[in-house]
Every structure is written in structure tokens, then in C-alpha cells.
Amino acid sequence: MELEIYDHTKEKVSSVHLELIKNLLDFAGEKLEVADNTEISVTLVNNPEIRELNSQYRHVDRATDVLSFAAEESGDETPIIMAPELAAELPVNLGDLFISVDKVAEQAKFLGHSFERELGFLVVHGFLHLNGYDHEQPEDEKKMFSLQREILDQYGLER
DSSP states (O other), X not given: OEEEEEEOOSSOOOHHHHHHHHHHHHHHHHHTTOXXXXXXXXXXXXXXXXXXXXXXXXXXXXXXXXXXXXXXOTTSSOOOOOOHHHHXXXXXXXXXXXXXXXXXXXXXXXXXXXXXXXXXXXXXXXXXXXXXXXXXXXXHHHHHHHHHHHHHHHHTOOO
């Protein structure tokens, strides 16, 4: 999986946490069997930036923990007709995740677990959204949250 990580935070995120994001997304990608040429970006921000994005795109004027922006919503695009061999070589852009490191720290403290566990939870949660999972309906929530817990537990980030 092709991954770009952007750090917009004031304090700059440690290399240990950047490596956690990369390794966890690789692990989750293998679990979901995403193609090797899949692309994703993660942008780490502070509360003011995520509040602005949340207000602009969701019309909710408050900071949130993670925002997922899927690159390709099914049914919204006009199909491009090309040879299957060429189509197989084109990268699949899943989209972009924005994670507030301020919220990671706040929520980890509130929930009584590590910064790493909360960061991992938000990375996997957002990644699953980019892969079409949601939690709008009870049955969808059960499926998504079960998979989320399975990925985190198997990776070693149990609660």
C-alpha cells in the first residue's frame, strides 16, 4: 500500500507514532486484502484545523477525532472504459484521513489507555470507513466494530 503521512501539528508527531500508523495500515490492508497499488494519505492535525474541516465538510462546528474522505464513492463517477490489463495497473486511491492528535491525547486520557491505542483505534476506524464500512445501522455497526477490534487485537493494541 502506498501511504503518505503529513504532519501539520505544532509539536510534530514522533517517528515512533508515524511508524505505528504505517505498520498498522499495512497490517489492516493485508487483513482486508487491499491491492498493493492502493493509495491513502493520513494528515495529522491539531484541534483548530480539524474543527475547521469538520465545519466546512460536515457542518459541525467543533473539533472531532478523525475525518475520512473517500476518494471514490461508488456510483458517483462516470466509468472509464479501458483494457483490463491497464486498469489493473492503475493505483486505487482510497482517500484521505485527518486525525487530531489533540483528540487522541484527550480521549486516551479519558478512556484510561495509551496514546498508541487511541491513535491505532482512530487510524483503523478511519481506514475502515475508506473501505466502505460504516456504523449507521446496527448490523453495520456490529460488523465494522467487530472487524476494528479484531484488527487492533491481532496487531497487539488491545484495550
